[in-house]
Amino acid sequence: QLQLAESGGGSVQPGGSLRLSCVASGLTAFYYTIGWFRQAPGKEREGVSCITNGGSPNYADSSLKGRFTISGDSAKKTAFLQMNSLKPEDTGVYYCGVDVYTEATVQAMCDPLNIRYTYKGQGTQVTVSS
Numbered sequence: 001q002l003q004l005a006e007s008g009g010g011s012v013q014p015g016g017s018l019r020l021s022c023v024a025s026g027l028t029a030f031y032y033t034i035g036w037f038r039q040a041p042g043k044e045r046e047g048v049s050c051i052t053n054g055g056s057p058n059y060a061d062s063s064l065k066g067r068f069t070i071s072g073d074s075a076k077k078t079a080f081l082q083m084n085s086l087k088p089e090d091t092g093v094y095y096c097g098v099d100v101y102t103e104a105t106v107q108a109m110c111d112p113l114n115i116r117y118t119y120k121g122q123g124t125q126v127t128v129s130s
Contacts (some may be wrong), residue, residue, distance in 0.1 A: 002026040002119050006096045009124030012086055018126060020081040020097030024119075027077040029100035033081040035071060035108040035117070038126075040092035047112035048094070051079060060112045086128045093123040 007074070024034060031097040035050025049070040051057045059065035068080040079096065097117025 004096045004098060004119055004121035006094065006121045006124040006128050009126045011127040011129065013130050014087055014128055016086050016128070017082070017084045018086065020083065020094055020096075020124060020126075022079045022081075022121060024027075024077040024079075024096075024098050027098060027100075028096075031101040031103065031106040032098055034077075034096065034098050035110060035112055035115060036070065036079075036081050036094055036096055037112070037117075038090075038092040038094045039123075040089070043092075045095075047115065049081060050110035050112040050115055052106075052108070052110050056109050058112055068089065082124070086126075088128050088130075091128050093127060094126050095123045096121040118121060121125060 003022045003025045032053050033050050035127045036048040037045050039045040044111050049059045051070045051072045067085045069101045072079045098119040
């Protein structure tokens with residue numbers, strides 16, 4: 001059974017950095033996308049970034065792309081989200097998600113805004129405050 005475990009959240013001041021990790025235990029599919037979405041207090045969940053098993057990253061918008069970097073280790077079925085220049089509006093619970101594909105359904109790029117993750121982690125809290 002596939003299980004996701006996030007880590008790396010915490011509290012930082014504006015301008016600080018955090019590195020989130022997600023380990024996908026039990027992920028056996030060759031084709032998959034692993035990514036991150038977040039939920040701020042009182043707001044809906046929103047996609048942040050995703051990366052394919054082939055290493056193709058994508059970001060929800062240009063502002064995130066300039067501050068966040070997603071990477072993956074396909075051998076270890078692990079993904080990382082390096083978050084720099086954090087802002088108070090980045091505060092929220094960050095979740096890791098995985099979706100798997102067949103050779104017939106796999107796509108070259110993932111879409112962090114529209115992907116529907118089959119598997120989701122429990123989340124890790126990120127708080128940006130002075």
